[in-house]
Amino acid sequence: MQLLTVGLLGLVLLVAGVLHLLKAFREINAPQHPPGPTQLPYIGRIHDLPIEFMWLKFKEWADKYAGSRGWYRTEMLGASFIIISDEKVAEEMLVKRAKFNSDRPMIRSLFDSKSSEGSMEYLPLMGRNQYWARQRKLTHSYITEATNARYNGVMYFEAKRWLARLIENPDNFQHSLEDMASKIMCQLTWDDPSLSEYCTKSAWGLLTQMSPAGPITNVLTPLWHLPWHLNPWKRAERKRHDEQQAWWMARFLGVREKMGNGEMRPCWTRQFLEKTSLKTSISGDYEASSVIGMLALVGIFTVAGPLSYWLVSMVHHPEWQAAVQREIDEVCEGRLPTIEDAPKLPILRACIKETMRWKPNVPTGVAHETEVDDVYDGYFIPKGTRILPLDWAFLRNPEKYPDPDNFRPERWLEPGWPTYQEPLTQFPSIKGMTSFGWGQRQCLGMSLTQDELLVACGSLAWCFTLKRKRDPATGEDLPVPLNKSNSLLIIKPDPFQMAFEPRSEKRREEALRLWAEAEAADTKARAEFLEAARKGDLPQIDIKRPSPGVPLSVLELKKQDVMIQVNRVNSYSDL
Numbered sequence: 001m002q003l004l005t006v007g008l009l010g011l012v013l014l015v016a017g018v019l020h021l022l023k024a025f026r027e028i029n030a031p032q033h034p035p036g037p038t039q040l041p042y043i044g045r046i047h048d049l050p051i052e053f054m055w056l057k058f059k060e061w062a063d064k065y066a067g068s069r070g071w072y073r074t075e076m077l078g079a080s081f082i083i084i085s086d087e088k089v090a091e092e093m094l095v096k097r098a099k100f101n102s103d104r105p106m107i108r109s110l111f112d113s114k115s116s117e118g119s120m121e122y123l124p125l126m127g128r129n130q131y132w133a134r135q136r137k138l139t140h141s142y143i144t145e146a147t148n149a150r151y152n153g154v155m156y157f158e159a160k161r162w163l164a165r166l167i168e169n170p171d172n173f174q175h176s177l178e179d180m181a182s183k184i185m186c187q188l189t190w191d192d193p194s195l196s197e198y199c200t201k202s203a204w205g206l207l208t209q210m211s212p213a214g215p216i217t218n219v220l221t222p223l224w225h226l227p228w229h230l231n232p233w234k235r236a237e238r239k240r241h242d243e244q245q246a247w248w249m250a251r252f253l254g255v256r257e258k259m260g261n262g263e264m265r266p267c268w269t270r271q272f273l274e275k276t277s278l279k280t281s282i283s284g285d286y287e288a289s290s291v292i293g294m295l296a297l298v299g300i301f302t303v304a305g306p307l308s309y310w311l312v313s314m315v316h317h318p319e320w321q322a323a324v325q326r327e328i329d330e331v332c333e334g335r336l337p338t339i340e341d342a343p344k345l346p347i348l349r350a351c352i353k354e355t356m357r358w359k360p361n362v363p364t365g366v367a368h369e370t371e372v373d374d375v376y377d378g379y380f381i382p383k384g385t386r387i388l389p390l391d392w393a394f395l396r397n398p399e400k401y402p403d404p405d406n407f408r409p410e411r412w413l414e415p416g417w418p419t420y421q422e423p424l425t426q427f428p429s430i431k432g433m434t435s436f437g438w439g440q441r442q443c444l445g446m447s448l449t450q451d452e453l454l455v456a457c458g459s460l461a462w463c464f465t466l467k468r469k470r471d472p473a474t475g476e477d478l479p480v481p482l483n484k485s486n487s488l489l490i491i492k493p494d495p496f497q498m499a500f501e502p503r504s505e506k507r508r509e510e511a512l513r514l515w516a517e518a519e520a521a522d523t524k525a526r527a528e529f530l531e532a533a534r535k536g537d538l539p540q541i542d543i544k545r546p547s548p549g550v551p552l553s554v555l556e557l558k559k560q561d562v563m564i565q566v567n568r569v570n571s572y573s574d575l
């Protein structure tokens with residue numbers, strides 16, 4: 001009898017469960033929802049969305065469900081997504097409606113990624129709040145000023161170092177490539193290229209932590225809430241975060257100390273302490289060290305992507321490599337190309353732009369989040385929906401980019417292609433590409449990227465012919481894979497081997513000589529500056545309003561999940 005009761009009860013529960021799931025299934029797939037793949041209750045489509053190369057699946061769904069509408073909807077563990085596959089829709093949703101579609105989704109495996117609790121750390125990930133507004137303003141003005149000052153020659157200096165390193169140790173090219181990008185950012189930020197190794201490591205640490213392909217807690221988000229002692233993900237993030245913040249702060253305080261002795265050459269941190277701190281609403285040392293540190297970090301893995309894919313493009317397309325070399329030889333008459341040469345180098349610019357189109361390094365795009373309920377295209381879009389502008393789909397649109405899967409720089413150079421634009425002294429330009437995002441959140445590093453790629457790719461073409469490497473054992477060329485990469489938010493090719501063949505013995509010697517001269521001049525300039533500072537020959541640096549007291553100790557915050565720091569930071573405005 002008892003057994004029968006239990007059995008009946010079980011059956012009732014089972015039927016109720018099935019009915020509940022059926023109801024939930026009908027609701028989540030009701031016709032009033034925007035079109036998209038069929039959703040399962042609670043999990044949405046998480047089960048068949050691969051973490052690896054996620055953008056390919058999003059594009060496959062776009063081809064199936066978006067149609068001429070140019071967008072579709074999907075869900076993941078209760079979070080609603082709109083995936084945009086047509087540029088026009090991105091323009092309408094993210095530019096015209098930027099006022100309420102420019103927030104960011106929370107990233108589960110970071111503490112307070114949106115800075116809603118005042119952590120003030122990662123500008124690109126912040127919600128559309130006061131910290132984002134003031135940090136965006138500061139970042140924009142620093143990058144613009146540096147661009148106008150041609151980065152004080154830092155890019156030329158680092159490009160020369162890179163050529164010499166490639167001659168001396170070509171097999172280490174993936175490391176030296178990223179290190180070049182990092183040294184440029186470390187010089188601009190702290191006038192110290194020796195910081196590049198750590199800065200790069202710390203950049204990848206953050207990128208991994210924020211990517212869906214990073215810690216499992218970014219996908220299976222409930223795991224993040226396990227208690228501290230059972231939670232390796234939270235403990236690891238606490239360590240990573242604290243180390244990074246402490247390092248940024250140490251750099252910031254180091255610059256201030258040197259400024260106190262008159263021994264600090266110009267850089268963004270000095271600029272902040274000397275000038276900006278007077279007029280900005282940045283709250284104090286903690287926020288300043290973070291916005292400046294983040295700026296250094298974001299310029300590394302971003303630029304390294306197209307630069308790595310440049311190698312792939314050139315190895316696979318020797319005819320275009322030869323065209324770039326011819327153009328540089330004619331225009332620069334034997335010297336290294338400079339940013340001033342850009343108007344006369346359309347083939348170089350076309351190959352750079354085509355590399356970025358062919359192998360976009362942020363293929364899923366960066367998500368925005370809606371701040372209000374809205375109706376778009378006749379469909380209700382609830383507040384909190386994540387909008388993903390799928391760059392992979394934009395750049396593979398066959399109407400705009402015929403033969404989209406192939407590397408065709410002529411699409412930017414020859415009339416008759418939909419993307420051709422005159423004058424060729426100005427176009428093609430990578431500025432404004434869909435890869436840099438949309439509206440109020442559009443990338444702030446477009447000109448820096450454009451200039452750095454021109455200098456670095458141009459210098460490579462001046463010095464080397466890029467080729468496949470011959471395997472000494474078999475005598476066969478080693479493959480340079482086209483489609484192997486990591487799957488982080490910002491991607492780069494998996495390690496591969498290739499050869500950097502100096503274009504002539506004379507070029508090789510010249511590249512080494514140019515680096516030796518540049519290095520000697522830099523060492524001398526630094527020594528003379530220090531000497532003058534010690535003798536008191538330089539004008540006293542005015543640290544206008546240093547923030548007093550002990551800087552915020554990240555160690556104090558060790559075990560807190562959310563760091564409410566804004567009140568703890570010594571504020572400039574308190575002085």
Ligand code: HEM
Nearest residue numbers: 124298299302303366435436437438441442443444445449
């Ligand atoms: C190939 C190079 C780069 C690509 C493809 C790229 C792409 C992007 C994308 C897709 C976004 C988000 C846009 C959106 O949400 O709509 C972004 C934001 C941002 N980028 Fe870049 N970026 C690159 C280089 C750089 C560089 C060199 C810097 C600075 C040194 C930089 C600084 C920023 C900043 C500060 C933001 C945040 C803007 C905000 O949230 O308001 N980027 N970038």
